[in-house]
Amino acid sequence: MKHKITAWMTLFMVIVLAFSSLVHAEGEKKTVILGTSADYAPYEFHKTMDGVDTIVGFDIEIAKEIAKDMGAELVIKDTSFDALLPELTSGRVDFVISGMNPTEERRKSIDFSDSYYAAEQSVVVRKEDALKFNTFESLEGARIGVQKSSIQETIAKTIPGASVISLDKIPDLLMQLDSERVDAVLAEYPIAKTNMDEATMVITEAKPEAEVDAYAIGVRKGNEELLNHINATLTRLKENDQIQKFVDEASDLAAGRKSENLNTFQFFWKYRDYYAKGIQFTLLISALGVLFGFLLGLIIALLRMSGVKILKFLATAYIEIIRGTPMLVQLFIIHYSLAAFDIKFSPIQSGILTLSINSAAYLAEIFRAGIQGVDRGQLEAARSLGMTKSKAMRHIILPQAFKGVLPAIGNEFVVIIKESSIVSFIGVYDIMYQAQILRGSTFAPLNPLLVAALIYFILTFVLSKLLGVWERKLSASDNR
Template structure:
């Protein structure tokens, strides 16, 4: 009977999740005819992009703040202007952009995106605003060895996952394809000889080569990698597509995107090629400080709510009430059985489609929920480690069960599990980096911003490694200090 009840609770739980998404999709479908009117009503057009693709989109440094710039941003501003609204740019991972569009986090996606039959099933595309070719980036030392794609046989070639170039390289016989999400990671892999070449958009390839010593760009010879760049909108958002197409048609009359937007973007790109690593990193100290602030903010709030959730669900799991016990087991096992990155994306894109949740709030909520499941098990083990006799003694002295748990059992349990809670806090601080996938400006996100702005791949990584170590080492020493206080008090 107990097993049947448990299965029933799990079934209801998953049906609830599916129902949530069904509601979201229905609501989206019912507003298809009012997209442009809704944009004009709110006065803002939200553009989603992945700012690691210069000169189309990249993070620039203005007055100590990172700001998304590039040819695609200029295009977005022109489209918004023609609609009579302001443009707001949201940064997120390339593979999260279409999800953000489908869950109404953004109104359009401009990110050097190519229209494919698979993508067209989920979103609507504008007309092409720019036709791009494919270039190869290679190390200067290989200039005489690699002339085009014919010389790649037997070698490893990198490309951004989901790009047309990635699909083209995969079709080459005898070539090993290495896919990565971030263009900066591809450049680092090339310079460290992990791969022999990088295939990417010709303009992007030239931008990286111009700002990185030791690498050059050559024609790929891959005409199958040439592609049209399109703007993506929610499926059925015909009014937005038509408005964007009008802007694109006007821009194409004098080829403004190629002759104006791209040259302007290239001029905006910082040139740190001949600058020392120390000087270039020091200029971005405000980025790292901002990342530290957000990382600590996420960690502190998440650990507080994690402990609160942990106590609640630990007591629920120890409860003799089958319903409370089943709910706690479902929560703990489900959260511990799914990746935290997926949970963060679910809260932001999934629940956020029903209730508009800012990225920082979504990150805190998801990390708190995740931490709560692990803390619940830690607390449960601490409670069960306390002798049953102590609880019985408390009851014999006239204390109620709640008073016994509050004043006798929990204080001793927390003393026993203090080291485990310290480990959970350290893990939580490091896991806060996963929130960067939804655009939260913590340390990992700021590292990406510095990489994109300086074209230096390893130095920003080394800096945040040191920062994470300082934070976690300090926390570990503090937890050790209080642990000693607890033990000293017990010995007294």
């Protein structure tokens, strides 16, 4: 028995060490971490370069120059635009470049560099509405699409009677325009020109009052050393007219992107490497989430059934709180809010931890129901034979309880695989993250999502069948 316990403890320690070392294989070289939202061509966007998915754009070229002047290696962290400030203030990234305006509201939480570029705002409409919305005043009462947390959102809210629809991604906004869910999209001219479908859309003559907006680089409050490095690099680039060169090169690179007429299976085969990478991350996070959730759920179930009131209260409170709050909120609290207490997890670790603690609350109730479903007389019989309560629970009660609740446990495991998609919000390269990358880089609004849905279905279907086989094997003895 001691050898078995030692083996299980060794396996558990190996898993814990592997978990703690994820995304921490850093070298000795100094690094500087850039936060960006790579869906904003030509500022920053994904493009396949020499067969490798690469984040490119003129913002990225500026960041490379900053890192070079600092003698550091640049690490790029891609996330949604409205998550950039939490990433920066929590210390997960060192600076932010993402076509960001230095508004007064943002200056309350972060510092900004000198401005490095300015672009005009533009209004994109469907071709048939070009005359209808040919002035900015004509947008009164219209449905306006803007990127969430952007200067365009602020401008749109000043339009009398306008209904403002805010989304994370520019391609999503243009898809809303194409499907007639919005009447116009407010975006910067380079962004609109690069991303819109010129066959069905047009940039109108309408001009917002704030026609030109400057962009700056964000750093954490009080980080004067980094801010001085950034300003020195920007001064050098502006003096040599390098930034405009970066803009022209990035615009040409972005203009080379074409919409492809592929069916769903052709799309999957062409971009299978993206999805293969996403499947690896999804399976890793789901498997570890299931493992830790299973162990934690069993412990919580036993605590809730214990005779110690404080332990029972804590276990009950845990279950009710976790089941009563959205998993996405739990993910953001773990990933961003705990950083204020200097508790920082990598995106993968945050994802695994969130899935584990969420799943544990549901599994605890499943285990409790299974244990209570076993005839109490069996525990009493085991005790009368001289077995301790813990041995009786381990050898008599738990095996029967586990067999009885296996279908419910299997259903929870299937749910975990599907709900693991939320980790894409914090920059984990799972299946949904890869689908969002492909939506922005290929102009395909539907195929990336259809492929992702098909992959999730295959994973959950196969798992369900395997669990069914296991369940039949365990119940074989009952049919003899």
